[in-house]
Structures are given as C-alpha cells and as structure tokens.
Amino acid sequence: MERKIYHNVPEGYFENLKTRLSAIPQEEAVSGWSRMRPYAALVAAFVAIVTVGSAILTLSSRSILSGEHSEEFGIAELIPSIDSYLYYSESDDTTEVSSEDDILEYLIQTHTSVEQIAYLGNEN
Amino acid sequence: MSDKEIIGLWNSGQHERAFNEIVSGYSERLYWHVRRFTCCHEDTDDLLQEIFVKIWAALPSFRGEAQLFTWIYRIATNETLNFLRKKSLRSLLSSGSLTAELERLVEDDPYFNGDEAERLLLKAIQKLPTKQRMVFTMRYFDDMKYEDISEILGSSVSSLKASYHFAHEKIKGLLKENF
Numbered sequence: 219m220e221r222k223i224y225h226n227v228p229e230g231y232f233e234n235l236k237t238r239l240s241a242i243p244q245e246e247a248v249s250g251w252s253r254m255r256p257y258a259a260l261v262a263a264f265v266a267i268v269t270v271g272s273a274i275l276t277l278s279s280r281s282i283l284s285g286e287h288s289e290e291f292g293i294a295e296l297i298p299s300i301d302s303y304l305y306y307s308e309s310d311d312t313t314e315v316s317s318e319d320d321i322l323e324y325l326i327q328t329h330t331s332v333e334q335i336a337y338l339g340n341e342n
Numbered sequence: 343m344s345d346k347e348i349i350g351l352w353n354s355g356q357h358e359r360a361f362n363e364i365v366s367g368y369s370e371r372l373y374w375h376v377r378r379f380t381c382c383h384e385d386t387d388d389l390l391q392e393i394f395v396k397i398w399a400a401l402p403s404f405r406g407e408a409q410l411f412t413w414i415y416r417i418a419t420n421e422t423l424n425f426l427r428k429k430s431l432r433s434l435l436s437s438g439s440l441t442a443e444l445e446r447l448v449e450d451d452p453y454f455n456g457d458e459a460e461r462l463l464l465k466a467i468q469k470l471p472t473k474q475r476m477v478f479t480m481r482y483f484d485d486m487k488y489e490d491i492s493e494i495l496g497s498s499v500s501s502l503k504a505s506y507h508f509a510h511e512k513i514k515g516l517l518k519e520n521f
Binding site for chain 2: 240
C-alpha cells in the first residue's frame with residue numbers, strides 16, 4: 219500500500235514503540251492477577267460475612283426456640299423500625315458531585331450521542 | 343512474515359512469537375492510521391498501547407473468518423472512534439467542538455513536515471463527518487481497497503463509494519475557498 223505521510227516522529231520512536239508493545243504479553247500476565255486481586259478480596263469478605271452471619275443466626279434461633287428471649291422479641295416487633303421524620307426528611311443530599319471523567323464515562327456507557335448532549339445543553 | 347504464517351504460529355501455540363510478529367508488521371502502519379484521526383503524536387502513542395493490549399486479549403477469539411489485516415484494522419479503528427467520541431464529549435462539556443480542536447492540533451503540530459497546501463488539506467479533512475473522514479483517509483492516504491474498508495468499517499462498498507465521493511467534493515470546495 220502506498221502512503222502519503224506529512225509528519226515525522228521523534229528519532230528512534232518506532233524501534234522504541236516495538237520494544238514497548240512486545241512487552242504486552244508479559245505485562246498482561248502480571249497485571250491479570252493484580253486486576254483479579256480486589257475481586258478475590260471481595261469474594262473472601264463476602265464468604266466471611268456469610269459464615270459469621272449464619273453462625274450468629276443459628277445461635278440466636280436456637281436460643282429463641284429454647285424460649286430465652288421470646289418476650290423481648292414480641293415487644294421489638296411492635297416498635298416501628300423507621301423513624302418517620304428521618305424517612306420523610308427533606309434534608310439536602312450530601313453526595314459528592316461526580317467528576318467530569320465520571321460524567322463522560324456515564325455518557326459513553328449509556329450510548330448518549332454527541333448531538334443529544336449538544337441539544338440538551340442548548341435547551342438549558 | 344505473512345498474515346497466514348502469523349496465524350500458523352498462533353495455532354501452533356507460539357502465542358508470544360505470533361504477537362511479536364504482529365507488532366513488527368503492524369505497529370508502524372497502525373501508528374499512521376491512528377495518527378491521521380487523532381492529529382497528535384502523544385495521543386496516538388497512548389492509543390496504540392491500548393490497541394495492542396486489545397489485540398493480545400482478542401487474539402484467542404480470532405477465528406480466521408476475516409483477514410488478519412482487516413481484523414487488526416477494525417480493532418484499531420474502533421478504539422480510535424471511541425477515543426474521538428470521548429474527546430468530542432470533552433470538547434462539548436467545555437463549550438468547544440471536536441472539529442475546532444482537531445484543526446488546532448493540525449495547525450500546531452510540531453511534527454508536521456509538509457507544505458502549506460498539505461496542511462490545508464489536513465484541516466479540510468477534519469471538517470468532514472466521521473464516516474466520510476474515515477473512508478477518505480483510508481482511500482487517499484493508504485490507498486486501501488473499498489472491499490477492505492468495507493470489512494473494517496462494516497459498511498457496504500456502494501455506501502463507502504458514495505461517502506468518498508461526497509468527501510472528495512467537500513474537500514475540493516473547501517480548498518477552493520483558500521486558493
């Protein structure tokens with residue numbers, strides 16, 4: 219294929235580029251585990267929570283069945299668990315505003331077209 | 343090494359060697375392909391790294407139904423289009439436009455070594471809609487066949503020919519305004 223090139227590149231750039239790109243298979247092999255590590259930690263934490271939770275539930279259900287806390291359990295059932303003031307509170311949302319990168323990422327992932335954004339921007 | 347031999351290497355289990363052959367044969371070609379759309383050496387350099395990571399990750403799923411050449415160019419083109427889309431959104435958020443940003447990059451490019459007419463041509467290309475820009479660039483600069491461009495962009499040959507014709511007419515008009 220014939221090419222028309224109107225640019226040059228820094229000296230030795232393509233040799234350096236080839237060396238860097240050739241290292242990708244090794245880098246990816248290492249970063250594969252680095253990428254998986256947070257997920258592995260998440261799975262381990264989840265397993266730990268489930269184990270501890272089921273142990274607590276088993277122990278407490280045993281004590282309920284044996285009739286130790288039946289009275290307290292009945293009273294607790296009658297107390298509303300959500301304070302209506304808190305539930306209907308109109309206090310301001312203190313969530314941090316997303317960064318420009320988050321907004322961009324969201325727009326890309328929701329396949330929002332550039333034209334739509336331009337249109338909405340003009341409307342506001 | 344030919345694409346067929348590279349595929350043979352991969353199929354015989356020599357994965358890294360096959361990848362290194364792809365790097366040797368395609369890195370420079372893809373650099374110029376991507377550079378014509380980003381209009382910036384640094385952005386092209388970053389994008390090439392991502393493109394080759396994608397190629398390495400996708401190679402196991404290459405079934406050989408398409409040519410290796412068009413398959414690689416398709417990955418590179420899609421990554422470039424994603425990059426331009428992000429850049430376009432960024433420009434919109436800062437009340438600018440991608441066309442103006444690309445024209446500025448062409449104007450200020452420290453690695454440009456053509457003459458003034460060639461600079462005007464590059465600036466006129468940035469004014470084209472994306473599809474026309476893609477087809478025109480691949481035909482004019484790389485002299486690619488319509489059949490190959492069709493495989494890369496996933497468009498029919500007839501629609502590509504129409505896009506090229508419109509692009510050619512627009513560029514002719516834009517260049518006339520400057521001479």
